Amino acid sequence: MSRLGNLGARLYRGEVGYDFVAKRKLWYAVSILITITAIAALAVRGLNMGIEFKGGAVFTTPATSVSASQAEEVAEEAAGHDAIVQELGTGGLRIQVSGLDTQQANSIKGEIAEGVQVAEKDITAELVGPSWGKQIANKAWTGLGVFMILVVIYLAIAFEWRMAVAALIALVHDLTITVGIYSLVGFEVTPGTVIGLLTILGYSLYDTVVVFDGLKESSKDITKQTRYTYSEIANRSLNGTLVRSINTTVVALLPVAGLLFIGGGFLGAGMLNDISLSLFVGLAAGAYSSIFIATPLVADLKERDPQMKALKKRVLAKRAAAAAKRDSGHEDADDALDELPEGAVTAPAGAVVGPRGRRGGRSTEKR
Structure with a gap:
């Protein structure tokens, strides 16, 4: 194991x-x-x-040699808004600009096409409304x-x-x-x-x-x-x-x-x-x-809960009585330990403890 x-x-x-x-x-x-x-x-x-919550436009371009960072600068300069550009597997770009309406999207489409070096007609624009x-x-x-x-x-x-x-x-x-x-x-x-x-x-x-x-x-x-x-x-x-x-x-x-x-x-x-x-x-x-x-x-x-409070008092009272008997020496130490609840002879609270104590090869756990 x-x-x-x-x-x-x-x-x-x-x-x-x-x-x-x-x-x-x-x-x-x-x-x-x-x-x-x-x-x-x-x-x-x-x-x-995202644009789905604020509204705006998404421009998708065909394959281009312009990098995503260059396209981001072009889009932000043309739109006056922050842009997010992602490279597509086809070599094209997905340019996302928030806060644009239809008229604004149409007006900057040509500037984006020129900046990314593709024909304007090859760029698809999709508008997303905030509603x-x-x-x-x-x-x-x-x-x-x-x-x-x-x-x-x-x-x-x-x-x-x-x-x-x-x-x-x-x-x-x-x-x-x-x-x-x-x-x-x-x-x-x-x-x-x-x-x-x-x-x-x-x-x-x-x-x-x-x-x-x-x-x-x-x-x-x-x-x-x-x-x-x-x-x-x-x-x-x-x-x-x-x-x-x-x-x-x-x-x-x-x-x-x-x-x-x-x-x-x-x-x-x-x-x-x-x-x-x-x-x-x-x-x-x-x-x-x-x-x-x-x-x-x-x-x-x-x-x-009142029942749990009463239980806690009984448990603590039993432990105190067992500890007192053990300390007084009126009975064999092993018998006193048997009366202690399991775990009472482990390391201090909060520590990671090992196997519970044993005396004379006999487990302290009450059978």
Whole structure:
């Protein structure tokens, strides 16, 4: 078995672990900082909306010896607006200029033809009205709202309302970060970007639902035992699915990274950036939120329940009694350790721990 597979098995059995839930205030602080940065970027820089949302004209030329950078200068000088130029596989150019109406597009077509050294009649011009982009945006917002409502209803029925709230917060967190990254890097927002944003919602929920399902099974009849608090069970469930979450996220990120960095960056296929950046950032943010946001939030909300508060008191009281017996020396050390809950003899909270302590070759775990 590989090292990663062996680690996953040990995490699942609870032999090793990291106390994510205990450090939740740190994760919350990091997420709040990132979210504030994203919102600030949106407020200051805004989004670079594509021609589909602002309206304008798209000129397509036949094969030409003029470079994309030269054509961009020609188009911007003729139109007085920023232009985006992409090289086509046929050797031609796609020149996109925002904020033009029909009359303006016709007047600069000749100047563009002269600048790129082709005949005016060979250039095709396509006008895009801003109303079409508004329709796309409105439909996207409607789809997003419907999706959020359905997710909350499903999770509330399949699990419980606390998990539904935590998953919803994690989704908003992922979307905010993704849109903020678009604002920071200045990538153009197109209908492809909207598709990417809607696509990451499902990916974002995947890991979260996997952890929630394990937590639901682990917390059955939780009040009938006094070994673990709800937060500890939540942390054990999270550790049990940690390697699986990492594996699925890495496998999903690899092809998207190929689109973004090789296709969009190295090969210069800029249109791939529209969807690949949203997918890449959304997948990474979704994996982060399922581990560091969603599960700790559920634990926070659940620990406020009167039954969970009472359980925590019983667990802590039992541990204190067992520790007192051990320290007083009234009983054999091994017997005292047997009364301690599993994990009480591990390293300090928050550390990655090894196999639980053994004395005389006998496991300290109560059989």
